[in-house]
Amino acid sequence: VRAEAIAALVRIEAGAWSDRLLASREALLADRRDRAFFHHLVLSTLRWQGALDRALSPFSRRPLGALDAPLRAALRLGLAQGLLFDRPAPVAVSTTVDGLRRAGAERGAGLVNAVLRRALESPEPLDVRATLPAWLVERWSERFGDEACAELARVLATPPRPFLVASPSSGGRARLAERLKDEGIEAEPSTLHPQGLRVLAGVPQESRAFSEGAFVLLDAGAAAVALLAGRAAEGLRVDLAAAPGGKAALLAHSGTGPLVALEPVRSRARDLARNLRRAGGRAPVQALRADARRPPLPAGSVDLALLDAPCSGTGTLRRRPERRHRLRPEDVRRAVRLQDELLDAAAALLRPGGHLVYAVCSLEPEEGRERVAALTQRRPDLVFEDPAAQLGPEFARFVEGDPPLLALRPDRVDAEGFVAARLRRLL
Ligand SMILES: C[S@@+](CC[C@H](N)C(=O)[O-])C[C@H]1O[C@@H](n2cnc3c(N)ncnc32)[C@H](O)[C@@H]1O
Numbered sequence: 444v445r446a447e448a449i450a451a452l453v454r455i456e457a458g459a460w461s462d463r464l465l466a467s468r469e470a471l472l473a474d475r476r477d478r479a480f481f482h483h484l485v486l487s488t489l490r491w492q493g494a495l496d497r498a499l500s501p502f503s504r505r506p507l508g509a510l511d512a513p514l515r516a517a518l519r520l521g522l523a524q525g526l527l528f529d530r531p532a533p534v535a536v537s538t539t540v541d542g543l544r545r546a547g548a549e550r551g552a553g554l555v556n557a558v559l560r561r562a563l564e565s566p567e568p569l570d571v572r573a574t575l576p577a578w579l580v581e582r583w584s585e586r587f588g589d590e591a592c593a594e595l596a597r598v599l600a601t602p603p604r605p606f607l608v609a610s611p612s613s614g615g616r617a618r619l620a621e622r623l624k625d626e627g628i629e630a631e632p633s634t635l636h637p638q639g640l641r642v643l644a645g646v647p648q649e650s651r652a653f654s655e656g657a658f659v660l661l662d663a664g665a666a667a668v669a670l671l672a673g674r675a676a677e678g679l680r681v682d683l684a685a686a687p688g689g690k691a692a693l694l695a696h697s698g699t700g701p702l703v704a705l706e707p708v709r710s711r712a713r714d715l716a717r718n719l720r721r722a723g724g725r726a727p728v729q730a731l732r733a734d735a736r737r738p739p740l741p742a743g744s745v746d747l748a749l750l751d752a753p754c755s756g757t758g759t760l761r762r763r764p765e766r767r768h769r770l771r772p773e774d775v776r777r778a779v780r781l782q783d784e785l786l787d788a789a790a791a792l793l794r795p796g797g798h799l800v801y802a803v804c805s806l807e808p809e810e811g812r813e814r815v816a817a818l819t820q821r822r823p824d825l826v827f828e829d830p831a832a833q834l835g836p837e838f839a840r841f842v843e844g845d846p847p848l849l850a851l852r853p854d855r856v857d858a859e860g861f862v863a864a865r866l867r868r869l870l
Contacts, residue, residue, distance in 0.1 A: 444477050445520065445542025448484045452516035455765050461489060462763070482751030488523045489764035490600045494573040495519045498526075502561040503554075514551040517543040517586075519560040525566070527799075533562035550854070571596045578772050579757065583806075594854040599760045599767075605642035605645060605855060606633065606663040611696055612723055613657040616640050622657070626650045634837055635858065636666040644782055656721045659696075661689030664804070664851045664858035667841075668751060671692035671833055672800040678746025679703070680726075683735035683789055686711035688718035690751055691857060700746065702726045707734040736784050738792060745792040747800070752782045754803040754810050758853065758860020775807050786818045790825060793868040799825065802863035810864030812848060819866070828865045 451468055455461050459654045466484060469478045488495070496507055499518050507515050521539035524530045536559045540552050575596050575727050583592040607630070609616040616638045620630050624720070628645030640658075647653055647660060661669075669690040673680075675701045682691040685704035694702050704719060706712040712732040719728050733739050735750070755774045760767045783804070789799055801818075802812045819825050827846035834849070843850040849863040 444472065444481050444484065444543035445716055446539050447471065447481055448488070449513055449516045449542050449546045449548075449661055449715045451481075451485050452488060452520065454510045455485075455489065456512055456516065456768075460763070461486065461765050466572045482525070484520065484528075484538075486602065487527050488519050489768075490761075491523060491569060491574055492519055492768060493575065494569040494571060495522045495526075495572045498522060498566065498569055499558065499562055500729065502558045510554075511548065511551060511570045513543060513546055514555055517546075517548070517551070517555045518558055518562075521555065522562055522566075522790075523564045525559070526569055532560070535563060536560055539791040550824075558655070571600060571842050574600045575760075577766060577768060579767075579770070582864075586798070586808075589855060595852070598816055599855045601659045601761065603662070603761045603816075603859070605647055606635075606666065606858075607640050607642065607658040607660050608636055608666050608693060609640065609645055609658050610639040610656055610672045610722060619652065619657055622652055623647065623650060626652060634665060635856070636670060639663060639666055641857070643712075643797060659689055661693075662859045664758070664856075665689050665751075666693065667834065667838070667849065667851065667858070668802040668861055668863050669697070669801070671802075671830055671865055672749045673697060673747055673798070673833075678794075678797075679740075679744060680747040680749070681705065681738065681740060681745050681792060682749045682751070683738065683785060684751050684753060685730070686715040688715040688722070688730075688751060691715070691728070691730075692719055692722035692724070693746075695722060695728050696751065699725050702728045702738060704728065704730045705733045705735050705738060706730070707732060736788050738788055740792055742791045743794050745794060746797045748789040748792050748797070749800045750789045751783055751802045751804075752778075752785055752810075753808060754778045754782070755806040757806045758851075758862075761771040761853065762859065764851070775805075775809055778803075778805070779809050779814065782814050783817065786814060787821070790818065790822050790868070792826075795868055795870045797868050798828075799866045799868070800859055800863060801866070804859055804861050806852065806860045806862070811864075812844065815846075815848070815864040817865065824869045825866045826869060828867055830865055832862065833865055836865065 525535035609619040613619040629643040630640035633639035682704045685691040686706035691704040716730040830849040851861045
């Protein structure tokens with residue numbers, strides 16, 4: 444398991460995405476507990492990598508960045524085992540060195556052994572803020588304060604809890620929870636969605652109920668955004684940036700009006716079509732491979748446009764832990780340009796009286812509040828609606844500012860970070 448984990452960390456550092464890589468490698472591990480441990484080791488090491496590096500560097504004569512990638516991966520993994528998994532130091536060191544040898548990097552074993560021994564001798568607690576890139580810490584400390592920034596870092600360094608929404612075909616969440624229990628999955632009702640369940644134990648995507656489309660697996664914040672997009676809608680609806688399709692699936696469940704779901708990236712469009720087929724629903728659904736800046740729909744024809752825009756993803760660092768190592772301030776600036784183009788295209792689709800729901804899984808104001816404010820300058824025929832009016836009073840505590848936007852922060856609610864606005868085109 445350690446050898447596989449070191450190999451995986453090396454490939455992720457070279458650019459692979461953890462979710463796809465882990466899925467492709469775990470089949471090599473026959474034992475279910477080994478697979479779970481493999482996941483946990485790799486993802487925790489990635490989440491804490493910045494803080495692990497900071498703690499390791501005084502003990503390595505050569506800078507970590509100058510070491511061969513497998514040695515760097517082994518050092519991080521070894522320290523994570525000792526400090527995050529509470530393995531006694533000698534066990535953390537010996538299993539890591541053994542893993543490194545099995546991963547074929549015999550030559551670095553002495554160095555890894557020596558550095559880890561020293562680092563684990565009398566370790567200081569890891570600095571959780573170092574798990575985030577320095578520019579983000581600076582941004583968040585300035586905006587939210589030092590304490591809230593540290594709390595955000597702490598929350599984003601923990602594994603997310605799976606969340607699911609019962610499909611209409613399941614007979615409702617109470618029946619679904621019973622069924623899942625029979626399959627060894629424990630889940631409890633959530634206040635964030637009337638059909639939502641928080642998973643407390645078990646792996647829902649391995650259940651029969653999942654393959655039969657009895658629920659949609661998505662983050663609780665994403666489910667709230669889908670709720671904001673509407674209940675029981677009847678007219679033409681479009682999800683302009685739909686893959687992998689969690690929100691589109693909930694739209695298909697929540698109305699009878701036709702739904703068109705767009706995604707330009709070929710592999711993601713394929714996943715989207717498959718996920719929407721599995722989720723079912725009463726609405727006729729069409730998944731299309733298309734760029735939403737040039738949507739294949741007539742202007743002024745749409746009752747509801749959902750734009751869950753591509754963004755820097757600073758609210759979702761928990762789910763894709765390596766994203767934090769790749770994120771640069773320019774990514775925010777680049778996302779903003781595309782978001783404006785997509786917002787203009789989405790607004791052009793609305794019929795008079797139609798609604799636009801805009802969301803980003805980013806905590807950066809440039810991508811959220813500032814984008815919709817700029818849109819309403821360009822399009823004064825669009826007006827804001829209070830998200831709490833659509834979502835219900837239990838969401839009032841997550842509605843912020845003027846104009847009122849839904850603002851979910853992972854340090855305040857067990858969900859990813861989202862900012863979302865609901866706008867209506869005047870008649
Ligand atoms: C935040 S994700 C959407 C998540 C999705 N709404 C869900 O609930 O599963 C943004 C998506 O926008 C797609 N995208 C990027 N550029 C786009 C464009 N020009 N038009 C439409 N979608 C785009 C990305 O490939 C990505 O799949």
